Amino acid sequence: MAVYKQTYKGYSGTRTTPWLRFFILSRYSYARLFQSKFLVLFLAACMFYPLGCAIFIYLSHNIPLLTALRLQSGGMPPIDGAFFNVYCVVQGGLAFLLTVLVGPSLVAPDLANGGMSLYLSRPFSRTQYVAGKMTILLLLLSLITWIPGMLLFLIKAGCAGWDWTRVHAWLAGSIVLGLWIWIVVLSLIALALSAWVKWKVAAGALILGVFFAGAGFGAAINNVTGTHYGAFIDLMKVVRTVWSDLFRNSSAADLSLTQAWTVLGVTCGLCLWLLAKRIRAFEVVK
């Protein structure tokens, strides 16, 4: 029978495992995202700094090559907590830019087009929806942050030997934990703002605003009041305080470590609350 003459047929085949279905959203989103050449180029550009770091680590252990290049190994900075702290700041900044690029297109179009009722009328929960959308950012940001960071650590461990690895094993934990915190905060903020404003462009502007306006207002509050309370709304400063502690760097931060963790916790909580409010199949107009 020709396909256009088909009558309705039911489905009686197998069904997939419910708890894995949130990956479906991620899969389709990746397919759409990677159609953008700009995003692919940006991702490639994000690898330049880790690549430079890898070359640096290799060079610092290759005495014959250093001699050939007339460089002294003693004059090169050590590969320690400070080195990886700088790595986190650079790649963390790029992760932020990637979030501004990708984040707004995650939830806003679904809300603007009324797609939420289609997702949630299926055996698919709001938590799975958020998890699916968040996985997109978590994996993308991981690709340019802690994964290359861990590769750098392994390259260093391979070059420096067991003694260095044993003494500096804490660095691996700091890289993973420090960057995961940043990734989670960025992802939650991007999703919450994307869900709140429903408009992609406005959501992108708002994500930028939260960080840059936060830093600006924070500095203004500090100057006007002569206190350090402005640092509470400067998320870049907050996360740097946490990184400094994780990488055992001394910093003249405006915030204590407890305050920094509290601000991050409150930010995540606020984002989850916003998501719980906005990710609904239908809004009840009171």
Place this chain on the structure above:
Amino acid sequence: MQTVVELAKLSVCFGKREILTDLSVELSGRTIGLLGPNGAGKSTLILTLLGFYPVKRGSAQVLGHDIRRHTKQVRTLVGYMPENDSFIADMTAVSFVRMMGELSGLPAESALERAHEVLFYVGLGEARYRKLGTYSVGMKQMAKLAQAIVHGPRLLILDEPTNGLDPSARRRMLRLIGDIRDSGQMHVLLCSHLLRDVEETCEEVLILKQGRIVHYANLAQQRSVNQRFVEIETSDDHASLAEALTEIGCKCTTGGNGRLKMVLPEDFDLRQIYRVAAEQDLPLRRLNYRRDTLEDIFLAAMEA
């Protein structure tokens, strides 16, 4: 016959306002129409059945599953076509329907196969690789229908499926609904303002008004009963005529403006009506066969 929807004193509130009040009914038809004026609570009832709104009192079951305790099972068995624009603009129809199939639990390969099948079925076969954002209103309605049936649900909930459709598209949509009904593989719950759509497709009708059930009618049963319905129009008061016709076995109801509706007994000779009218010296202006239309039922329910 399996009960499709069973409501037992179901009440739903938004804040302090009660939207649905003490709804109790058992619906088991192949196609069920949900009627009511704006704000009657039709969409709220549908969304409550899907588990979107919390139940304040009472209970509801869909295909034997409690909507509160087995929400996921209910959603697995149900296909929902929303009233408003609901799509993902930058996806092609085939990707969209496939994704919706996968979210309903179909494996990726089966979902792709089914997406092609249902898009051909609803008449979007040639346009299935176009982005949904470029579709006309009628095509979007068809795409919404395709996503609702891709996973082979046992109950299809259609909220105003003919909204915004031109006459030919409306006819095509109704033909599809009829075809789905006749396939015998799923029940259809149709919510619409358009009485003709409901009358053409539905076997059972539930009429809501201000959050309460005001009428339930089994149209299929009424159609299948071998009864003759007649409406006559007289020039004068017909109370005595109705009385006389009742005496010879007719069931009469007055319809106003000199109109009298009646159900005739079996083997009834129509000439008897003329004879009774002549005896009472009442001229008959019109006599025609006519059963209550859904519009009559609806208007009577609204006036009640």
